[in-house]
Amino acid sequence: MSKGKKLVEEITSMDEDFAQWYTDVVKKAELIEYSSIRGCMIIRPYGYAIWENIQKQMDADFKATGVENVYMPMFIPESLLQKEKDHVEGFAPEVAWVTHGGNEKLQERMCVRPTSETLFCDFYSNIIHSYRDLPKLYNQWCSVVRWEKSTRPFLRSMEFLWQEGHTAHATAEEAEERTIQMLDVYADFCERVLAIPMIKGQKSEKEKFAGASSTYTIEAMMHDGKALQSGTSHNFGDGFAKAFDIQYTDKNNKLQYVHQTSWGVSTRLVGAIIMVHGDNSGLVLPPRIAPIQAMIIPINQKKEGVLDKAYELKDRLSSFKVKVDDTDKSPGWKFSEQEMRGIPIRIEIGPRDIENNQAVIVRRDTREKLLVSMDEIETKVSEVLDKMQADMLERARSHRDSHTYIAKDMDEFEDIIKNKTGFIKAMWCKDEACEMEIKERTGATSRCMPFEQEQIDDKCVCCKKPAQDMVYWGKAY
């Protein structure tokens, strides 16, 4: 029995138990290892390489819009966390408290940052004086801690890696513009690089960030039909500025409060990649985010010349991220490992291929095989990777669209929830009571009021009073 076969057998089928399939994949593809610290995961090299690729490409996107990186302390004194009322109410119940330094008890306890609005506000109140100091467009890549009750790798962990952008602007308009701009950067990145289509919209009052005046979100549909909030962008108005006294002198020499935003994505995105693209053989990585884009697998590699040809091919393909699997495992085992790890293509090359000046390219997503002449291998690899990237986005989009339903009344709503998986588009009066009732009756939450509104009906799906917005509803991670 090859280990490859065994690897595959060990994964639970995704249709049988999606949650277990997910856990199997993150472990068997060696993305993470559980640690002895409750709710904290170890991100292994292959998982971290995916995050590094996200960071590298997204950081360039940020910088292209004028954002600069900084690093803020990881601790927040209790008094600082308490300065903005809504914010502290939202976060205080779920922070880790440092009470002792060395052998001494601290005079004031500090929490490990769950998010850094308060730190940035304190900083901004010291460095912003005049309209010349604006805007401030700062971001940091760091880890944050939230004392979650139940945790899952990448999706919800006590400590997680993320970026948090924090900006300060002279006007409300500018702040709103930046809030939307960063949401667009996120959505564009997810579609272009991760091959995940996003629904952009606004969160309800109930679902918005603690302390924000409005929260925007990108929502993706996972393979099991559930929603994953994949990134958020908040407009704070001047609420934090008033709490932290961040004022500047405008051109007319008058004191004004700044307007602020914050926005973040996290290692959750790795979870999204797994749950949108994965299949029963493991991970499937979009070529643009894959740490290894092609695995060359020599067939009959002990035969003279085969390994040399494989290395030669690797050199020819140096503009891609390519590796040769030259271990002493069997080809079948290597195939299974390459599939489990979601490497976009494998290139099989054996004695007969060499004789015929050809190689076999196998796509990970469709398993389509292409017999390719060595003379045009660079072009073909490039074409296959591009095609696969585009196909993965289209497949995810069509999966989402075919799992999106319309409900005009609660009977329809409950029927869909009971018999199908996916998103429900339904009208809403904007009364929180209806939002709560829907959640209680169906388990679905309001995911967002999408920017692209449709006039499905003129009445609220729940109370039948006049509707204000179409909302995407769904069960969520």
Add this chain to the structure above:
Amino acid sequence: MSKGKKLVEEITSMDEDFAQWYTDVVKKAELIEYSSIRGCMIIRPYGYAIWENIQKQMDADFKATGVENVYMPMFIPESLLQKEKDHVEGFAPEVAWVTHGGNEKLQERMCVRPTSETLFCDFYSNIIHSYRDLPKLYNQWCSVVRWEKSTRPFLRSMEFLWQEGHTAHATAEEAEERTIQMLDVYADFCERVLAIPMIKGQKSEKEKFAGASSTYTIEAMMHDGKALQSGTSHNFGDGFAKAFDIQYTDKNNKLQYVHQTSWGVSTRLVGAIIMVHGDNSGLVLPPRIAPIQAMIIPINQKKEGVLDKAYELKDRLSSFKVKVDDTDKSPGWKFSEQEMRGIPIRIEIGPRDIENNQAVIVRRDTREKLLVSMDEIETKVSEVLDKMQADMLERARSHRDSHTYIAKDMDEFEDIIKNKTGFIKAMWCKDEACEMEIKERTGATSRCMPFEQEQIDDKCVCCKKPAQDMVYWGKAY
């Protein structure tokens, strides 16, 4: 009065008060801002950009030696920290303790990592089983916390950014080889990129890392003659492996303990750059680490065509990191800012220069002015940057060498300490009593036993018993 002049006036002279000069530079060059958390600094965009450049280039150096990045939890349960006796004794007095999560008291308190040996060992004991699993060459970029009594930006702060490499090997030889290899990577990086020459050597038993069997170090001399330990590489032997039970089955099917190493550099390196290269006008950055390599400063920029020419020049120099200072400040002010921020060269371009098809390049370190024809500006900029990089290294080396003295007895030793600043080379018997006595009498500590030994004398500088090693001694940060 131009603000430029004022900026310069505000710096303390380095000969008058080096510590105050340092503090002035980190603040005025906008590298850091103090935070309201004791001993924690905010790294501002310009300071963080230097660290990003260090990370980017050093990370590539690591990866070229087969190292892979991971991410480990930031918390260490108390019982895990206590597993290796020397290690816990070294670190427990200076850690931050988390005792509460949300509103609940933890059953076992956890510290914020001061370093992650214990976490990596716990991880390795789970994933290493066979000789096929070795070596493991892992690294992480993260922040760590040490409850320091007195702190200084970049040099010693409660929280700081660093990388920590942790490797596991089948044999003692392989571990020792890796320990030295990473020290070489550090020293080479510092010379090549930061223009800081390093003395490579071994730490004494007293100065070695808590839990290590041997510690190697790179030591640099700052402008004030003091030493800065700039990076360390530790060989743990199998001490941690025994404490954490990290065993593998070798080729003969026998259980063996692994041999481990760890190695790290931190944002301290930014402090080293400041203190080795800075002058009374502020920072001086080596071209290879500078976030901005050239600042184009238009002269008489309101005159038609001047700004256009400046932007045109920027486009032509796009293979360098170039900016145009097109603010409405005066040229003198811009010059001072460029000098304060240590931007390697400025390029002055005014109406007469345009007429004569030329520009003026001014080197930050020597202030040398070069009148350069526009026809060869790319080549000249490249030459000047290369020359400056090389000159800075040579200047630092000759400063160090001319501030390194030999002492054959304690009278000479004390005389040098009293009247000069710098390193002292002296022989040592390897008895800790002498090391302690020297420290008490002179304030100098043993920096390292350099790999390049010299036979200065055959007797210990202190006790006159037979000497074993030549040691570099010095006052240190």
